[in-house]
Every structure is written in structure tokens, then in C-alpha cells.
Amino acid sequence: MATDLNALVLTASHVVSFVFSGSICYFSYRAFRRSGSLSMRSLTVGFGIITSGLLFGGGLDWLTGLDFKTSVTIQSLFTTIGLAFLMYALFVEPTRS
Numbered sequence: 001m002a003t004d005l006n007a008l009v010l011t012a013s014h015v016v017s018f019v020f021s022g023s024i025c026y027f028s029y030r031a032f033r034r035s036g037s038l039s040m041r042s043l044t045v046g047f048g049i050i051t052s053g054l055l056f057g058g059g060l061d062w063l064t065g066l067d068f069k070t071s072v073t074i075q076s077l078f079t080t081i082g083l084a085f086l087m088y089a090l091f092v093e094p095t096r097s
Helices: 002-035 038-064 068-091
Strands: none
16 A cells, blocks of 8 residues: 555656646746747756656656666656756856847
């Protein structure tokens, strides 16, 4: 019974995280299109990678039957790369027109 509850909580948290990170990705993309800012582009790419990691990490586990450690490792790699883009977005100098 506890395993079923853990699986439900994990799935629910992944769905909520996917919705939030996808929304942030969408709105940062709109801001990039409006402003043309390099930092907004990097922010969009970073959250896109994190969102993809959520999808691949959970999806590969569910679709292909990968073990839990492998799917978490894949998701962590995507999250790490996405966070690197977010860090870059914070330090990009704005272009002067």
C-alpha cells in the first residue's frame, strides 16, 4: 500500500512540475520574442531542457521499463544541463542597441 502511495505522489509531483516548468518555458519564450534578449533565450532553453528531462525521466521509465535509478539519472542530467543554462542567463550581459 505504501508503495502505491509513493508512486502516486511521485507521479503527481512530476505532473505538477511539468506543468509549471512548461509554463515558465512558454512565458520566457514569449518574453524572448518580444525583447530579443539573449538572457531570455537562455532562460527558455534552460527550462525547456528541464521540462524535457521531466518528460524523458518519467516517460522512459514508464514506456521502456527502465529501472528507477536509470530514469532518475537521466532526469538529473537534464536538470543539471538546464540549470547551467539558467545560470548562464543570469550572467549574460544585455546587448546595447
